[in-house]
Each structure stands twice: as structure tokens, then as C-alpha cells.
Amino acid sequence: MRVNWKTYNPGKFFDELISSPGYARKPARRLASYLKSLTHDELLQKKTAAELAIKTMGISFTVYSDAGNIDREWPMDIIPRLISANEWDTTSKGLEQRLKALNCFIHDLYNDQKILKDKVVPKELILNSANFRKQCVGIKPKYNVWAHICGTDLIKDADGQFYVLEDNLRVPSGVSYMLENRRVTKRVFPELFENNYDIRPVTEYPTQLFDMLASLSPRNVKYPEVVVLTPGIYNSAYFEHSFLAQRMGAELVEGGDLIVENDKVFMRTIDGLSPVDVIYRRIDDLFLDPSVFNKDSVLGVSGLFNAWVKGNVALANAPGAGVADDKIIYTYVPQIIKYYLDEDPIIPNVPSYLCIDKAQRDHVLKNLDKLVVKPANESGGYGMLIGPQASKKELEEFARRIKANPRNYMAQPLIALSTVPILGDRVVEPRHVDLRPFVLQGEKSYVTAGGLTRVAMVKGSYVVNSSQGGGSKDTWIVGDN
Amino acid sequence: MLLSRVAERVYWQARYLERVENLARLLSVYSTLLMDLPKGSKLGWHTLVQISGTEKHFNARYKQQSERNVIRFLLAERNGYSILDCLALTRENARTTREIMPTEAFEMINNLYYLARDKADKAVDRSTRGELLDRIISECQQITGLLGGCMSRDDAYCFVRLGRSLERADMTTRIVDVGSGDLLEPLGEGAIGEDQSTPFENILWVNVLRSQSGFQMYRQHVRERIRGEDVVKFLLQNDQFPRATAHNLTTIIKVLQKLPNSSKVKWQVDKTQRLVRNAEIEKKMEKGLLGFLDELQQEIAAIHFKIAETWFLANK
Numbered sequence: 001m002r003v004n005w006k007t008y009n010p011g012k013f014f015d016e017l018i019s020s021p022g023y024a025r026k027p028a029r030r031l032a033s034y035l036k037s038l039t040h041d042e043l044l045q046k047k048t049a050a051e052l053a054i055k056t057m058g059i060s061f062t063v064y065s066d067a068g069n070i071d072r073e074w075p076m077d078i079i080p081r082l083i084s085a086n087e088w089d090t091t092s093k094g095l096e097q098r099l100k101a102l103n104c105f106i107h108d109l110y111n112d113q114k115i116l117k118d119k120v121v122p123k124e125l126i127l128n129s130a131n132f133r134k135q136c137v138g139i140k141p142k143y144n145v146w147a148h149i150c151g152t153d154l155i156k157d158a159d160g161q162f163y164v165l166e167d168n169l170r171v172p173s174g175v176s177y178m179l180e181n182r183r184v185t186k187r188v189f190p191e192l193f194e195n196n197y198d199i200r201p202v203t204e205y206p207t208q209l210f211d212m213l214a215s216l217s218p219r220n221v222k223y224p225e226v227v228v229l230t231p232g233i234y235n236s237a238y239f240e241h242s243f244l245a246q247r248m249g250a251e252l253v254e255g256g257d258l259i260v261e262n263d264k265v266f267m268r269t270i271d272g273l274s275p276v277d278v279i280y281r282r283i284d285d286l287f288l289d290p291s292v293f294n295k296d297s298v299l300g301v302s303g304l305f306n307a308w309v310k311g312n313v314a315l316a317n318a319p320g321a322g323v324a325d326d327k328i329i330y331t332y333v334p335q336i337i338k339y340y341l342d343e344d345p346i347i348p349n350v351p352s353y354l355c356i357d358k359a360q361r362d363h364v365l366k367n368l369d370k371l372v373v374k375p376a377n378e379s380g381g382y383g384m385l386i387g388p389q390a391s392k393k394e395l396e397e398f399a400r401r402i403k404a405n406p407r408n409y410m411a412q413p414l415i416a417l418s419t420v421p422i423l424g425d426r427v428v429e430p431r432h433v434d435l436r437p438f439v440l441q442g443e444k445s446y447v448t449a450g451g452l453t454r455v456a457m458v459k460g461s462y463v464v465n466s467s468q469g470g471g472s473k474d475t476w477i478v479g480d481n
Numbered sequence: 482m483l484l485s486r487v488a489e490r491v492y493w494q495a496r497y498l499e500r501v502e503n504l505a506r507l508l509s510v511y512s513t514l515l516m517d518l519p520k521g522s523k524l525g526w527h528t529l530v531q532i533s534g535t536e537k538h539f540n541a542r543y544k545q546q547s548e549r550n551v552i553r554f555l556l557a558e559r560n561g562y563s564i565l566d567c568l569a570l571t572r573e574n575a576r577t578t579r580e581i582m583p584t585e586a587f588e589m590i591n592n593l594y595y596l597a598r599d600k601a602d603k604a605v606d607r608s609t610r611g612e613l614l615d616r617i618i619s620e621c622q623q624i625t626g627l628l629g630g631c632m633s634r635d636d637a638y639c640f641v642r643l644g645r646s647l648e649r650a651d652m653t654t655r656i657v658d659v660g661s662g663d664l665l666e667p668l669g670e671g672a673i674g675e676d677q678s679t680p681f682e683n684i685l686w687v688n689v690l691r692s693q694s695g696f697q698m699y700r701q702h703v704r705e706r707i708r709g710e711d712v713v714k715f716l717l718q719n720d721q722f723p724r725a726t727a728h729n730l731t732t733i734i735k736v737l738q739k740l741p742n743s744s745k746v747k748w749q750v751d752k753t754q755r756l757v758r759n760a761e762i763e764k765k766m767e768k769g770l771l772g773f774l775d776e777l778q779q780e781i782a783a784i785h786f787k788i789a790e791t792w793f794l795a796n797k
Contacts, residue, residue: 058576058591233577246580256794257484268485270636270792271741 001043001426003035010430014160014418016081018430027084027478030196035079035428047423050078050188059180061466062236075471076181077422078188081433081453085200088477091154091162092437092447094346097337099150099439102167102324104340106146109323110136120339121332125356128407129326130377133285135292136320139309142216143443147324148316149209149280150439151175154347154451156418163350163415165434167333169317169325171282174452175438176240178202179247181452181474198479200449205438206247209280212442213248216314217277224277227251227267229258231283231299236467241282250280260303265313278314279304285319327410328354328376350415355406364411365402368395371411373402386462388414417462420473422455432456434464435475450475483636487578489793491637494574495644498590501567502621503652504533507659508555508564509614510692512607517684526551532658534778535562549605556610557601564617565601568594583631586624593620642736643788650729651781653693654774657716660689660709686712693724713770714762717777726777730754733784746787753780 006022017028024032038046051073059074108115109126116123126132151172153165182202186193193199210226217224230241232254245252257267258276266273281288287297289305307313323329331352337345353360353371364371373385385398402409419430437451453473454464464470511529527546530539533555542560543550556564572594575587597617604613625645632638686707690696699707699715702722719725733750737743756777765773 055595056588056592058579058587233573242577242579246584250580251482251484252487252580253484254486257486268794270483270485270488274482 001040003038003043003423003428005032005036005428008421008428008430010419012158013416013430013432014156014158015430016083016156016160016418016420016433017079018421025082027082027480031080031082031192034192034196043423046078046188050076050184053184053187054180057180057183058239059177059184060239061177062234062238074177074180075457075466076177076184077431077455077457077471077473078185079421079423079428080185080189080474080476081420081435082476082478083450085477085479087162088200088450091347094162095152095437095439095447096441096445097341097343097346098152098164098167098333099147099441100445101337101340102150102169102333103145103147103441105336106169106321106324107140107144108340110139110146110320115336115339118339120335121329125328125407126323129323129329131285131320131322131326133320133323135305136318139318141318142218142314143441145441146318146321148212148216148318148440148442150441151436152439154435154437155350155415157350158416158418160418162347162435164330164333164347165350165415166327166330167325168436170284170322171237171317172436172438173237173240173282174436174454175205175448176243177472178438178448178450178452178475179205180243181472185474197476200477200479202449205448206244208440208446209244210248210250212440212444212446213250213278213280213314213316215443216316218311218314219275219277221277225251225267225275226278226280227253227258227276229253229255229279229281229283231255231287235282237282244280255283255297255299255301258301258304260301260307263303263307263310263312265301265304265307276313278316280316285322288315288319326376327374328356328407331410350412353411355402355409355411361402361406364409365399368399368411370414372414373398373409373411376408376410386414414462420453420455422457422471422473429459431459432462432464433473449477483640485792485794487581487637488640489789490574490578491581492640492644492788494571494578495641496648497567497571497574498621498624499645499648500652501564501571502618502625503649503656504555504564504567505614505617505621506692507533507656508552509611509618510688511659512610512614514685514688518681528659529555532655533562534655538562552605552610557605563601565597568597578637581637583627585631586627589620589624589627593617593624596620636740639736639739640792643733646729646732646736647781647784647788649724650726650733651778653716653724653726653729654777654781656689656692657713657770658774659692660685660712682709683707689716695722695724698722710762710766713766717757717760717762727754727757730757740792742791746784746791749780749784749787753777753784756780 005018008018009021010018017024017032019025054073054076060071061074062071105115115121116126147169149172151168151174154162155165156162179202213226214224228241228245228250230238230252242252251267253267259266259268265276267276283299286294288300289302290297290300291302292305305319308315331354334345334349337343353364355361355364369387371387375383385394417432420433421428422431433453433455435451435453438448440446453475455471455473456462456464457469457471507529525546526548529551530536538560539554554560554563559566572590575582575590579587600613604610628641686709687696690699690712693716703711703715705711715722715725717726720727720731722728730750730753734747737747760773
């Protein structure tokens with residue numbers, strides 16, 4: 001096995017490292033020639049070293065299956081993905097802009113509803129949304145921010161530009177893998193970090209996260225008690241919950257560790273009850289508090305919602321923030337940015353068709369075999385239709401579903417996702433990727449340097465989700481020196 | 482500030498890790514000991530199952546008390562009692578308390594688990610068994626050393642020490658079982674009395690000491706030839722040897738001084754310590770040690786229940 005860029009052909013897709021067989025893009029030139037210089041044995045050794053590091057470091061994720069939940073090692077390809085610092089600076093401004101506008105939007109929805117009264121967003125879309133929490137009306141969280149942590153999925157089309165694919169405002173995950181991927185790459189390619197590249201570090205994220213969370217504390221104390229609330233070891237993202245708690249120096253708690261007394265939250269310690277100020281919750285809204293939402297939830301804490309309403313504890317993200325990451329609301333984000341900030345969106349949306357609108361729906365039904373159809377509220381790539389790859393039966397089934405519940409669907413043209421080389425068993429091959437940067441907003445805003453690059457490891461596949469066979473890559477924001 | 486749930490997991494992680502090391506020591510010594518004992522001696526493989534307290538489960542699973550079955554049961558099988566499963570439990574408890582341990586601790590435990598998982602089946606054979614057991618023992622010690630060298634002396638570390646010391650106190654009583662007269666009938670009457678000890682008895686006690694890395698320490702402190710009752714006294718009552726039961730109970734009392742609300746636990750530890758200290762070993766051994774060791778093990782178990790009642794989540 002040796003890397004030969006002359007036989008590497010991304011075809012009609014935009015490849016981020018190699019522009020055409022044998023030619024690397026400018027920021028990637030040193031990486032490409034370095035990889036080419038490695039012998040078969042060296043390449044193999046690097047690959048094995050990465051696998052071993054992942055195993056030793058216990059970087060894992062959980063797969064749910066009929067045979068029980070299995071803890072699997074995290075799949076990572078060792079060739080990093082490169083993005084130039086210039087391009088990233090603009091993108092990251094766009095991400096901050098977007099989250100700022102979305103937070104204005106959520107706050108408005110639960111308070112004055114100006115945007116509905118001004119008919120920029122149709123009222124019935126919100127009132128019918130499964131993620132609009134009536135219990136949150138009238139609440140004003142600190143800084144008027146509801147979504148403190150956002151994972152925005154970006155993709156590049158054939159034109160090589162970033163587009164926003166979706167906003168994740170509930171409990172976005174993946175950031176620990178971004179950090180661990182970097183740790184693995186440092187072990188595998190230390191020489192590239194030394195002289196060749198000026199790579200922006202990613203390690204400050206846990207500190208930034210902690211500072212943001214601490215800034216939400218209702219008590220004005222020097223060391224507010226910040227905890228990470230996890231559903232427990234059987235959750236697919238448990239590794240990340242534990243990882244973030246460890247890196248932030250925060251307590252990792254489960255529902256059973258917390259108790260609410262007189263609308264104040266405490267955790268049970270060996271010394272008795274100890275007060276909690278900020279909860280970074282990794283449990284969905286509906287399971288947070290059995291006395292308000294899902295009665296059967298054993299993951300949550302009874303009385304938690306009221307403690308939050310009374311302002312005695314901060315919840316990040318706030319309950320109800322998910323109202324703005326509905327895939328139908330997504331189509332309105334450009335107007336939302338304009339409405340609240342009076343700015344044009346820096347990163348464009350992928351063009352979308354709303355099935356609730358008759359003209360657009362007719363277009364969708366007519367072109368179903370060319371489009372990607374998504375339900376409003378599913379995540380993890382479930383419940384969607386990829387028209388060009390679907391059978392006749394699947395197309396008919398989706399047409400039926402859309403007609404029955406048009407509010408629940410939107411459609412987009414199939415984006416020719418950009419590619420990045422992966423190191424296969426014998427050669428380098430192009431694979432489709434997306435990017436999930438993480439954006440924080442509290443007193444201030446912060447965007448990660450890059451984010452988590454997810455890769456569809458199967459040839460030709462567009463599905464990047466780890467639960468469905470996706471892999472990942474380290475992402476380098478590289479200076480132009 | 483330590484969550485009750487975390488205290489419980491840290492405690493169990495330390496207990497399981499200590500159990501792994503002790504089980505590995507037991508199997509290792511036993512494997513060499515048996516080669517030296519006379520044929521027809523009652524000290525068969527099944528004794529190992531008896532002293533680890535898993536007889537019922539073993540009998541439900543196997544008819545034959547052969548070497549292979551016993552080793553498979555205690556080393557490689559996924560039954561909740563084997564070295565491999567105790568390691569899996571150590572790892573699971575460590576995985577869920579990663580945020581309070583030094584990073585390398587989980588990595589080392591994780592690696593040790595993978596090592597055992599990949600090699601345990603093969604190590605049922607005598608030829609590769611010793612090597613694996615030695616590896617396990619020395620890596621357990623590395624992990625213990627890492628925690629000792631890198632963990633702050635906070636509440637979490639108190640629970641590491643509680644778990645480790647209690648498990649050690651208990652396992653040492655079980656290891657004394659190996660040498661106690663009740664298991665040694667065929668060696669003849671008076672085998673353990675006075676100065677009539679047989680060469681086999683000597684071999685037996687030397688190995689019991691070796692299993693606890695206590696041979697040299699015994700030599701230095703007891704300065705006597707190896708005699709059953711002196712070995713038993715040394716392993717149960719010595720206050721300086723770190724694997725002796727009395728020493729571990731003393732450690733627990735020291736740890737308790739640093740923890741809140743510890744009076745009920747302390748009462749039970751004091752009671753157990755008195756039982757150990759005041760025991761007239763010579764007299765006990767005439768009647769057979771087994772009854773005394775059973776009583777002691779029950780008192781040690783009672784310490785665990787007091788700990789759980791005082792600090793762990795299920796009891797709040």
C-alpha cells in the first residue's frame with residue numbers, strides 16, 4: 001500500500017484535498033506529498049497506531065441493537081481534513097450570527113411573539129410544532145439565551161462552498177470525538193505538527209464550555225456548582241458526557257443523584273445534600289422532569305422544571321430550545337436572521353421546499369426521485385428518503401406520507417457532498433463528508449476551530465451517522481503561511 | 482464533595498481490582514503447589530472454589546472438579562466470579578468514574594481487561610497460565626501504584642482505600658483457608674501441631690506466604706522456621722504486613738477518621754478488629770480454623786453493609 005494521488009479521482013465531486021488526479025489544493029500540498037512519501041510499512045504502522053490509541057484511550061460509542069447495547073471503538077480515518085484559516089474565519093462569523101438570531105427567535109416565541117404577529121413566520125407552524133413547549137411561555141433566561149450549545153451541520157456542494165444543512169439545538173453530541181481525534185492525530189503524525197503546518201488548536205473547548213456554563217449561574221458565587229446530567233451508561237453518548245465532565249472538572253450526575261427541595265436543586269453526596277447552580281443536561285426535554293413532561297421518565301428529576309422557572313438553577317440548553325431546530329423552521333432561518341439582526345446570512349441554507357405550501361408540495365411530489373425528503377423532527381439520519389437511491393415502493397410510500405401530513409416534511413435537492421480522501425485497505429479513496437462545528441452562546445459567543453468531520457465510510461454513500469456506519473476525521477484549520 | 486453514586490463505584494472498582502489480584506495470586510500459587518503435594522491429598526482443585534466462596538455456582542455449572550474446569554471457572558468464564566469478569570467489572574466501574582480518576586488509570590485498566598480477554602481462554606492450559614497470571618498481578622500493582630502516586634488524598638481516594646483494604650482483609654482470610662487444617666486431613670493427625678510438621682505441610686505454608694508476597698517479610702519479622710500457627714498469626718494479626726487482615730482493618734479505621742458520619746462503620750470495624758486481635762490462634766487451630774474464619778468473614782461482610790448504609794445511594 002502506498003499513496004498514489006495520480007490514481008485518486010473524485011470525479012464530479014468537489015474534493016477538499018485533491019483538485020484533480022495528481023494535483024493537491026494549496027493548503028493540502030504538504031500533507032499530500034508527506035503521505036506520498038510514506039512507505040507501505042509506515043502507512044500500515046500509522047494506521048495500526050491510531051487503532052491502538054483509540055482502543056487504549058477507550059474512545060467508544062454505543063450501538064443499540066437487538067443483541068443488546070454494544071460499546072464500540074470509535075471509527076476514525078487518519079488522513080486529516082484541511083480547511084484554510086481565511087475560509088474558516090468567515091464561516092465562524094456566520095455560525096455566531098446564526099445562533100444569535102436563533103436565540104432571539106426562541107426568546108421572542110416564548111415571550112412577545114413579534115415575529116408571528118409580523119407574519120414573517122406563520123403562526124400555525126409554531127403552534128403545531130411538537131417542540132413548542134407551552135410551559136416555557138413567559139420565561140426569560142439569563143442573557144435571553146435559550147440555546148447555549150449548538151451543533152450546526154455544514155456541508156460543501158460541488159461549488160466548494162459551505163451551506164448549513166441543519167441546526168441542532170437540543171442535545172447535540174460529537175464534540176468529544178473532535179477533541180479525541182486531535183489527540184490521536186498528534187500521536188500518529190507528530191511530525192506534521194512540528195514544522196509543516198500552523199494548525200489551530202481545539203483543546204480549549206472544555207474551558208470555553210465551562211466558562212459559558214458558569215456565566216449562567218443564578219447565584220453570584222466565585223465557584224458555581226456546574227454539573228453534567230447524563231441518562232447513564234446505556235446512552236449512546238455516555239462516553240462524551242463523562243469526557244466533558246472530566247475535562248471541565250464538573251460533576252457527572254444521573255437523575256438519581258439530584259433532588260429538588262423548596263424549588264432548589266441539590267445533589268446527594270457522602271456529606272449530605274449539596275446545592276447545584278448550573279445543569280448541562282444531556283437528557284431530552286421530555287425526560288427532564290416527570291412532574292411536568294413524560295410522567296414515566298426515570299431519567300429526570302421531579303421538580304426540576306419549576307426550580308428553573310423560579311430562576312434557582314440554570315439549564316443548558318433551556319427546555320423548549322428545540323422549537324427552532326425543527327427542519328421546517330430551518331427553511332425560515334435566512335428571514336429570521338434578517339428580521340432580528342438586519343443582516344444577510346453569511347452562510348447560506350441549502351435550498352428547500354416546504355410541503356405545507358401547495359405549489360412547493362406539488363413540485364416535491366413530481367420530483368420525488370430527485371430530492372431528499374426529511375421529516376421535521378427526526379435526527380440521526382432516520383426516517384428520511386434519498387430519492388435518487390430509493391425504490392419505486394419507497395417513493396410511493398413517501399408520497400403517501402407527505403400527502404397525509406404535509407406539515408411534517410420538507411425536501412431538498414440531493415447535494416453533491418464534497419469528498420476527502422480516506423485510507424482504505426489498500427489505496428486512498430474519496431468519501432463524502434460533512435462538518436459539525438460547535439457554537440456556544442452565553443455572556444459571549446464562541447465557535448470551535450473546525451469541528452467534527454463525519455465521513456460516510458461506504459463508497460458512494462451519503463450517510464455519515466456513526467450509528468449507521470459512518471466514520472470521522474480530524475479537522476485542521478490551517479494558517480496560510 | 483463526592484457524589485454517593487461515585488463513592489460507591491470507586492469503592493467497587495478498588496474492590497474488584499484487588500479481588501483480581503488476589504484471585505490471580507491464588508491460582509498462581511496453587512498451580513505450583515499442587516505439583517509438590519503427595520497424590521491422594523484432599524487438597525484438590527475444588528478447594529479453590531470453596532475458598533473463593535463460589536461453590537454453589539460452580540456445582541450448578543460443572544459435575545467434575547477437574548483442574549481445567551476449576552481454572553476455566555475462576556479465570557476465563559463469563560460468570561460474574563472469574564478474574565476476567567472481575568476485571569470487566571473493574572473496567573465498568575472505572576469507565577463510569579473516569580471524570581474523577583487520573584486519565585491513565587482508566588487506560589491501564591482498559592488495557593489490562595483487553596489483555597485478559599484475549600488471553601484467558603488459552604491460559605486455561607498450564608503452559609501459558611503462569612505468564613498471564615504474573616502479568617495480571619504486576620499490572621494490578623501498577624494501577625494501585627498509579628492511584629497512590631497521582632490521586633489527591635480526597636474523599637474519592639478514601640473510598641479507593643476502603644474498597645481495597647476491605648477486600649484484602651477478606652481475601653487474606655480466604656488464603657489462610659488454603660492452609661488451614663480442615664482442608665488438609667490426609668496429611669495425618671497432628672500435622673499442624675508442635676514440631677511434627679511434615680515436609681508437605683512446610684511446602685504448603687511456604688506457598689501460602691508466597692501467594693501474599695509475604696515469605697521474606699515473615700522471615701524478617703517472625704524469625705522462626707515456617708510453622709502453621711505462626712503463619713496464620715502473621716497473616717491475620719500482624720499490624721505491619723500490608724496484606725495482613727489486622728493491618729487492613731487498621732487502615733480502614735484511619736480512613737474513617739477523614740470521612741463524615743462514619744461512627745456506625747467504625748463501631749463494626751472495631752468489633753472485627755477485636756475478634757482478630759484477641760483470637761488465640763493455637764487453640765482455634767486445634768478445633769479447626771474454618772469456623773473462626775467463617776465468623777471473621779461474616780464480620781468483614783458486615784463492615785461492607787455498614788459502609789453501604791452510611792454513604793451509598795440506594796440507602797438514602
